[in-house]
Amino acid sequence: MDNAQLALLLALALPGAAFVFLSAAWLLGWTPREKFITRLTASVYLLAFAAAGSLGWRMHERELASVSVDLRGWFDVAGYQFPLILLVDRLSYPLVVMTVALTGLIGKFSSTYLHRDRGFFRFYVLLHLFAFGALFVFCAGSIDALVLGWELVGITSVLLIAFFQYRSGPVENALRVFAFYRGCDIGLLVGAALLHHDGPPSPVTLGLLFLLAAAGKSAQVPFSGWLPRAMEGPTPSSAIFYGAISVHIGAYLMLRTRPFWEQSVAAIAAVAIVGAVTAIYGTLAGRVSPDAKNSLANASLAQVGLIFVETAFGLQTLALMHILGHAAVRTLQFLRAPSALHDYHRIHAAAGGHLAPTGRHVETLLPEALRLWLYRFALDRGHLDTGLQRVLITPLFALSALLRRLDEVGGGLRTSRPEPLLESRRPIDA
Amino acid sequence: MPDSILWVSILIPLLGAGASRLAAPRIVAVAASALSALCIIACAAGGSQQHEFGLLSISPVNQSALILFPLLCTAVLFAAPKRDMTPAMAGGSLTILAGTLLAYASVTQPVLLAGWILSALPFIAGPFTSEGNWRPRAALGLSCIALAAAMQLPEFPYLIVAAIVLRKGIFPAHAWFDESVERGPLLPSALLFAGHLGAFLRLRAHELDDVLLSNLALLTAAYTAIRAVAESRPRRVLALISLSQAACLLAGIESGTVIGNTGAMLHWIVVSLSTTGLFLALRLAEVRFGESLDTRSFHGLAEHAPRRAVLFAVCGLALVGLPGTLGFISEDLLIHGTLDSHSHLSVLLPVATALNAVSIVRLFAHLFLGRLKRERSVAMDLLPRERLALACLAVALFVTGIWPKPIVDVQGRTFEFLKTAHTAKARP
Numbered sequence: 001m002d003n004a005q006l007a008l009l010l011a012l013a014l015p016g017a018a019f020v021f022l023s024a025a026w027l028l029g030w031t032p033r034e035k036f037i038t039r040l041t042a043s044v045y046l047l048a049f050a051a052a053g054s055l056g057w058r059m060h061e062r063e064l065a066s067v068s069v070d071l072r073g074w075f076d077v078a079g080y081q082f083p084l085i086l087l088v089d090r091l092s093y094p095l096v097v098m099t100v101a102l103t104g105l106i107g108k109f110s111s112t113y114l115h116r117d118r119g120f121f122r123f124y125v126l127l128h129l130f131a132f133g134a135l136f137v138f139c140a141g142s143i144d145a146l147v148l149g150w151e152l153v154g155i156t157s158v159l160l161i162a163f164f165q166y167r168s169g170p171v172e173n174a175l176r177v178f179a180f181y182r183g184c185d186i187g188l189l190v191g192a193a194l195l196h197h198d199g200p201p202s203p204v205t206l207g208l209l210f211l212l213a214a215a216g217k218s219a220q221v222p223f224s225g226w227l228p229r230a231m232e233g234p235t236p237s238s239a240i241f242y243g244a245i246s247v248h249i250g251a252y253l254m255l256r257t258r259p260f261w262e263q264s265v266a267a268i269a270a271v272a273i274v275g276a277v278t279a280i281y282g283t284l285a286g287r288v289s290p291d292a293k294n295s296l297a298n299a300s301l302a303q304v305g306l307i308f309v310e311t312a313f314g315l316q317t318l319a320l321m322h323i324l325g326h327a328a329v330r331t332l333q334f335l336r337a338p339s340a341l342h343d344y345h346r347i348h349a350a351a352g353g354h355l356a357p358t359g360r361h362v363e364t365l366l367p368e369a370l371r372l373w374l375y376r377f378a379l380d381r382g383h384l385d386t387g388l389q390r391v392l393i394t395p396l397f398a399l400s401a402l403l404r405r406l407d408e409v410g411g412g413l414r415t416s417r418p419e420p421l422l423e424s425r426r427p428i429d430a
Numbered sequence: 431m432p433d434s435i436l437w438v439s440i441l442i443p444l445l446g447a448g449a450s451r452l453a454a455p456r457i458v459a460v461a462a463s464a465l466s467a468l469c470i471i472a473c474a475a476g477g478s479q480q481h482e483f484g485l486l487s488i489s490p491v492n493q494s495a496l497i498l499f500p501l502l503c504t505a506v507l508f509a510a511p512k513r514d515m516t517p518a519m520a521g522g523s524l525t526i527l528a529g530t531l532l533a534y535a536s537v538t539q540p541v542l543l544a545g546w547i548l549s550a551l552p553f554i555a556g557p558f559t560s561e562g563n564w565r566p567r568a569a570l571g572l573s574c575i576a577l578a579a580a581m582q583l584p585e586f587p588y589l590i591v592a593a594i595v596l597r598k599g600i601f602p603a604h605a606w607f608d609e610s611v612e613r614g615p616l617l618p619s620a621l622l623f624a625g626h627l628g629a630f631l632r633l634r635a636h637e638l639d640d641v642l643l644s645n646l647a648l649l650t651a652a653y654t655a656i657r658a659v660a661e662s663r664p665r666r667v668l669a670l671i672s673l674s675q676a677a678c679l680l681a682g683i684e685s686g687t688v689i690g691n692t693g694a695m696l697h698w699i700v701v702s703l704s705t706t707g708l709f710l711a712l713r714l715a716e717v718r719f720g721e722s723l724d725t726r727s728f729h730g731l732a733e734h735a736p737r738r739a740v741l742f743a744v745c746g747l748a749l750v751g752l753p754g755t756l757g758f759i760s761e762d763l764l765i766h767g768t769l770d771s772h773s774h775l776s777v778l779l780p781v782a783t784a785l786n787a788v789s790i791v792r793l794f795a796h797l798f799l800g801r802l803k804r805e806r807s808v809a810m811d812l813l814p815r816e817r818l819a820l821a822c823l824a825v826a827l828f829v830t831g832i833w834p835k836p837i838v839d840v841q842g843r844t845f846e847f848l849k850t851a852h853t854a855k856a857r858p
Contacts, residue, residue: 074834077693078692148753148758151758168728171800182787186777186780186781193766397660401660403657407608
């Protein structure tokens with residue numbers, strides 16, 4: 001194993017090791033103090049950044065297009081070997097550096113922002129797990145390995161949305177987001193499995209399956225309804241997830257898997273249409289958002305939609321630059337969101353009190369009736385939530401209730417209280 | 431000598447079942463199940479070849495189950511709440527253990543039938559029956575009759591299918607398990623379930639080439655997953671999710687592929703470890719916080735029981751394929767295996783797993799998150815023995831998930847062994 005491969009492994013392993021260390025310490029009964037956690041976090045990401053920098057230097061020095069590490073032998077069954085391969089190339093390397101850098105910055109920011117919050121320790125544990133998952137996605141050299149990191153990013157995202165777990169709103173929103181994630185991840189799981197089977201699957205099938213997964217993770221239409229709900233989490237997690245990294249992972253999936261579906265016009269059209277519709281939807285919804293974070297979330301949607309369009313048309317370098325630039329700007333905006341009003345007054349004053357609202361000139365071109373319709377449409381977030389509720393959630397619950405009634409027929413199951421066999425129902429056990 | 435050790439490993443729990451009425455039930459039960467496990471490990475230590483000891487044997491097919499099940503029983507009996515550890519509970523659980531081990535290790539059909547009946551006896555005519563709770567008794571009783579009839583009438587293979595369907599809780603005979611969990615004793619029901627004797631019978635009946643069973647398994651996986659979506663009672667939610675994931679196991683066996691079969695054997699371990707952990711954590715929560723828990727409101731139990739919450743979450747997510755656990759690997763292999771054999775129906779498997787994941791996270795969120803209700807008294811987190819048992823289950827899921835090669839290799843030999851046995855039987 002050469003230095004470049006070691007650097008790759010180190011950059012990936014450090015956040016994972018931090019997660020394991022903190023989790024194990026807690027389970028054994030020791031909760032580290034804030035100072036220890038923040039110093040550990042700073043050290044981890046400084047080292048990871050140095051490792052990533054070293055990796056980049058080696059790639060540049062030796063003019064390597066990619067660096068890979070084959071962790072073969074994870075397991076194999078009758079010739080099927082789980083391809084646990086790590087790969088960094090010119091597509092993923094910038095994203096690896098971005099992930100390490102932004103996570104380290106968020107860690108530093110959060111040490112003040114979440115100071116003395118009772119979830120401080122929990123936040124950092126999840127932050128490290130998230131970073132490990134995201135790095136795994138970007139360093140994955142196979143779709144199967146990508147799935148591993150993908151799932152970790154989803155779990156940590158949901159747990160951080162439910163960060164303020166003492167209120168029911170964040171928890172309910174987290175559940176909804178999780179339902180979206182798991183439903184859409186079916187596309188990735190089935191697509192990854194199909195790639196291993198005899199007879200190449202059709203490009204349009206693969207394209208649509210990966211698009212399903214990517215649209216779910218990146219909150220593209222019709223799955224955009226979850227993103228505003230995700231703003232329940234603390235501002236640093238909103239920044240790193242929905243400004244910087246998690247929201248772009250879907251776009252990265254489409255970039256990475258493009259060779260599988262680029263021959264299909266239907267798949268290209270689907271990706272482009274989803275992206276374009278999301279860009280328009282995000283713009284409209286952002287204009288009626290009442291709070292800063294929601295407004296930024298919708299703005300993120302619009303930009304990620306454009307990235308999907310760029311990917312569809314093969315503009316991969318542009319898409320990558322767009323991801324990097326957007327992530328940096330949006331992270332800053334999210335972190336400044338709590339001070340948005342103060343910033344606004346400052347800019348307003350600097351502009352001499354005459355700050356023109358953007359887009360007003362476009363609105364004046366539209367007929368009044370259309371403007372009103374668009375306003376209601378945007379306010380209800382494109383009726384996406386209502387539509388999904390009617391088309392999917394309500395029928396599913398109705399089916400579940402029907403199956404329950406079928407099961408209860410003749411069984412005398414209407415008594416809901418269980419009859420414990422052995423003891424009376426005292427609430428406290430010795 | 432080895433044959434007597436294997437018999438001893440089965441007789442010890444039976445003796446313990448009787449002795450638990452005379453002395454401290456927890457100590458006797460834990461000692462009996464632990465000793466049984468040690469005896470089996472000693473027998474199996476000789477390697478993965480088949481060892482026949484008269485009426486009993488250890489082979490690649492039953493080796494993992496023989497070792498795992500008594501260890502699970504030990505964990506459950508060690509960590510069970512004090513109010514549950516009565517002589518009846520200890521005796522009934524040890525009877526389940528003895529019967530299941532007998533079935534696993536059986537060479538001949540009558541011994542298999544004896545184990546099948548013995549393991550179900552506590553629920554048919556023993557301490558775990560209750561008035562009005564007829565479905566478990568009926569299903570288990572009928573499965574015993576079906577298996578006995580199948581042995582007398584081998585020309586009717588559908589009798590074996592009926593025995594598997596009834597015992598395993600495959601649609602349409604699935605409702606007995608969640609009724610047993612809801613209205614009967616939780617931990618013994620979990621132990622009975624963790625035996626997976628229906629799946630074991632399917633492995634043994636390798637000449638059974640039945641499309642119906644595989645399709646029913648996939649249908650059950652989807653049916654019970656949908657059923658769990660709107661269920662509000664935690665016990666039933668867990669029961670339905672367990673049934674769904676166990677049906678995926680059967681679908682993997684039915685795939686007839688090495689990959690599917692290996693995935694199924696790994697999934698067997700995942701389902702056994704995870705469901706045992708989940709049922710144990712739920713029972714401990716009920717005992718601490720009352721049995722009025724449901725998913726219509728948030729209970730906030732994590733405020734006072736954070737470690738219980740974490741271990742519950744780990745077991746639950748491992749069941750539905752959390753990366754880093756054995757569940758991720760088993761799910762991967764199952765999807766690959768069933769795609770080969772049931773290309774259209776196999777999409778039900780990831781759909782069912784996704785629905786189960788949502789249900790388990792919903793259950794976790796409603797039980798452990800939110801604000802702790804004022805009327806609940808402050809209660810402690812896990813006791814040391816409870817923490818040890820649950821942590822062992824969680825650690826097992828993680829260690830095998832990060833370093834799966836040894837266990838994958840062991841389980842991978844099952845298919846080859848079965849193929850060889852089938853070929854040998856078919857030869858004139």
